[in-house]
Amino acid sequence: MTDLARIRQLAANVDTTAICDADKDTRVVSPALRCRSAHPALCGPALTVRCREDFFGVVQAIEEATPGQVLVVDGGGRRTALAGELLTRAAMTRGLAGIIVDGGYRDMSYVATSTLPVYSRYVTPMAGTTNRPGVLNQPVGCGGVLVSPGDIVIADVEAATSSSPTWR
Template sequence: MAIAFRILPSAPPPAAGLVAALSEQASSHLTDSQSRARAIQGAIRAMHRGGRLCGPALTVRTTPGDNLLVHKAIDLARPGDVIVVDAGGTLDCAIIGDLVTSYAKTRGVAGFVIDGAIRDSEEIAGRDLPVYARGVTPRGPSKEGPGEINTPVTVGGTVVHPGDIVVGDADGVVIVPVADAQAALAAARALKEKESVTLQKIASGTLDRAWIDAALEARGCEFVR
């Protein structure tokens, strides 16, 4: 698909308290609460050392190997925004590095999710700014365009719309559309409580495992004696 050259208005900011509430939930619970969907592929992994990511998406589609629109997105970002970049998955050129992330942090950007490469990985790993990317290369980007800001993008096999809430932790990144956020939040909290009860049963030796054989038998598994 051809890449346009345009910048659209940013999505409205999320309701007060929504980002903070979602930031307390594990990415695993948030994807499970959405029918195990909206998880970005594991190939896009954390490049930072620790620290959670949560905030509304400011989306960017770039020409592979070009970061002109990423620079503009940083200037447009509101404090707390997560810059989500569809760079075509190419690892030929880095989309961001030490200078870009240093400046983005002064702008209040919450982090980056990039379907592409970064460079200056040691500096990024040591900075208090979450960065998820597909890989690393020393080769820098062009700054020519074209590209788009605030349009739907596909990152790691998942469609991300401007304003979607991006949640990242050590396991990876999950996308939560604002329209589904309250339901996903309630379901994630329920899953967390359910897992807490299961852990208590494991610790006390009272966990019932009969469901496994029942599930195998119901699906026609043959038990050879």
């Protein structure tokens, strides 16, 4: 069993409060980023993207994603939507484990019933543009914590967390 498989098994059987109790270096994302979907639990390595009021970087990241990754979007906490129904569907098709956006999300009538875990700071109907590429696979800020590509992201009804794996 791989290290990541063991972590996924652990995450399926314990909550983020127990993880934080066991590892004081676990970074906890701001509670301002809330679960917007029907299923809050996620676990996987981070695929990071930084974009501001333009969701082309999110499109790029979903196209590059491999199954099981968690898309972590540094949207600068802005209120413009960086994803919604179409990108949620695309992420599900690609097999992502979830999406966390420090910014806006839209199309809640679909997202609220989605099986893909989705977290965001805001809900807004205002979509961003698709004019500028994002910055992929670099450390990003999300919910007040630094998340690097490959960090293990675990979330549930309590919180979203990020930890650097020791096997890197």
